[in-house]
Amino acid sequence: MIDVKVINTIAIAEDKINHAVFRREKGHLKLLNYSYFDFDFNDIDRFKLIAKDLKSFSDRDLFTNITFVARETIKEIFPIKGNPKDVKMDVIEHIKDAYMVELADFYFDYTISSVGDLMVCYAVLFPKKIGEVIFRELTKEGFKLITAETDCDSYKRGILKLRDENHFLLLHIRRMDSVFMIFKDGVMMLERQVINGFSDLVDGISLQMGITPENAEEYLVNKGLDKMKSSDDEYAIVASVVDRLSMQIQRTLDLYFQTYRGEPPSNIIITGLGVKIPDLDRYISELFALPTYKESFMKLMETEIDLDFRKLDYLDAMICLGLEE
The missing domain is CATH 3.30.1070 (Cell Cycle; Chain A)
Structure with missing residues (x-):
């Protein structure tokens, strides 16, 4: 077994590639460098240029894990x-x-x-014609591929590092979409990806309150569902927008019951951009009568460099992927 201390993690998504270099330290990761690139599966041949750029941002030890966030998967x-x-x-x-x-x-x-x-x-x-280009070009540039997996695999690893849970629903909110996963006994029993993400919530608040998306995002992260900070009308607007996610939670639970006819999950765990929304956990808990908690994968990482989180949509997946040993 190779003792890998420095690891490249690459998240390949619909329209972008996120890349991070981590040093594995006891109990956590230290982010050493990161980069991001626009990407289009319809122009897969351009990946050879991206592979060269990825190398320039990487450590000389090019041990690499890849996570696929793409819907082509x-x-x-x-x-x-x-x-x-x-x-x-x-x-x-x-x-x-x-x-x-x-x-x-x-x-x-x-x-x-x-x-x-x-x-x-x-x-x-995963489409072979796409995978062959990605694996071939990375190998040409000297990357030593250790594993390739989906985002669900990495989120599972990350959440089990954070919490000792047996049966739970994980709601991971990304900027453009959300992923719902139900785990039992360490096994992923159900997974759904929906188009309702953080940006969808921002756009809904912007439209209903008549404010700019920038102001809507500021409102969402500063006041969210905190009744003490909002008027009744403002709270009702945010709640109605968040209920787009609530409906997807219900559909996920319904599908789970139809498939397995077992006990409901013991709790709900919110990760990703959901942790930025005040009182989202309280609201979801009251709605579904299930204990609900927020957890941040950022707890598993430290860094001394400034991050542009708008560019690093898949940092959570890369953190969880970097934990693989």
Whole structure:
């Protein structure tokens, strides 16, 4: 086993690439450098230029983990009932039927975990024509690829570093979207990605209050759902906008109950940009009658450099990815 002290983490998303260099220290990561690039999957050949730039921002030890945040990635979680003789073939047939894809066109990976009386499969497919370019160009530049995984894998690792939980719903709010995940016994039982993100909340407040998006974001992070800081009318507007996320929480729980027919999660954990919204945890807790907590993955990192968080949309995923050893 290579003892990697300095690690590059690269988050590849729809329209941008985030990159961070961490030094692994006891119990946390220290951010040494970071960079970000505009990116378009429709112009994948441009990645060779990005790979060269990534190297210029990297440490000379180019050990690297990659996380894919892209919607081009197919992620599917489903229970396998009974005890099929050939689990892998059962998974493959399910994926082919569900997505009408030829597996020859994708990198395919899956894990099977036992939870109670069920086996739960987490299957991932990533377009081979895209992956081959990314892996080839990084290798050409000397990057030593250790692992490639999805954002869900890294968030799971991060939250279990922060909290000793057994059964919970994780609501991770990013700028342009949000991810809902339900975990039980360390296994991801359900995952949903929705278009309602932090920017959606800001735009809703901007429209209903008749203020600029900049002022709406300032209002959201300074007052949020704190009744003591807002008038009744202002609170009602913010609550109505946040309920776009509340509806998605309910749909996630409904889908979970339909799929597994088990006990509800013990609590809800809010991460990402959700931690910036005052009293969001209290509001969600009262709405769903479940204990709700905020947790910041930034607790797992320290740095002495200034960060532009508007550019680093996927810093949370990179922190969690950097924890992999």
